[in-house]
Amino acid sequence: MTTSRKVAVITGSHKGLGLAIACKLAQQDDIWVIITSRKEADCQATEQRLKAEGIEVDCHQLDVTDPNSVNDFMDWVTSAYGRVDILVNNAGVNPSQVAEEASILTAKAETMLDTFNTNAIGALRMCQAVIPLMKQRGYGRIVNVSTEMASLQQIPQDFYPPAPAYRMSKVGLNAMTTMLAKELKDTNILVNNYSPGWMKTDIGGEDAPYTTDEGAETAIYLATLLDGASQGGFFAEMRKFGGAVVLPW
């Protein structure tokens, strides 16, 4: 299958924030969305459900912690579409329910490593995989889903929940964004970070005040930036400030 539309890949997008971002991007005429999930059956079921609602997307299995899965995905997307124009690194885990995560003094290395592998290294794997394709076409937008909880300036003020594995892995993601932005500064590949706010999802829980549609708003803004726009920023949710506002790292 080929398309003249921009191809957008959203990791972890059969539910939660990723699904909301996918739906909003799919409603733009010039964007073709690929939703992905660790289990093939999950994204296929979501593709069918969206189709019934009149939203056309494609779907494929993708586990960002598994290099073979990333390679298989890239082989498929390259042969099916020959392009990836937009990447949203949304896949994430937050093991804050684990008792040891209540303090940095008890946090376990295994939990840290697993969390880093998804939240930071998984995103880097995807960037390293898609940036060569983006360079070929001279266009790319990469949106990394982070959290205000990973702002080093805010951690001393906002220390609940401690969630050391989650916070430290997202600090790693933030660092990756600034390093990529520096390396890509003379290209039309714009890499940015954002914090979606506290949303009702499996990670956020039922008490969260915001919906995934609200959390998706800034992702859409960053995924569709005009040429020459922001590079290497850490954005707050636009809802909170009524527009694009950068956060302290």
Ligand SMILES: NC(=O)c1ccc[n+]([C@@H]2O[C@H](COP(=O)([O-])OP(=O)(O)OC[C@H]3O[C@@H](n4cnc5c(N)ncnc54)[C@H](OP(=O)(O)O)[C@@H]3O)[C@@H](O)[C@H]2O)c1
């Ligand atoms: N909810 C909040 O309040 C909040 C606040 C700030 C930031 N965020 C960020 O928003 C992003 C989305 O989270 P969410 O709140 O929408 O939670 P969610 O509903 O649990 O979604 C997380 C998604 O990540 C996927 N995922 C996890 N590990 C993966 C892997 N190894 N490879 C590919 N996909 C993987 C999950 O897939 P499976 O279904 O297969 O597990 C799921 O689709 C995360 O990066 C999170 O850190 C959320």
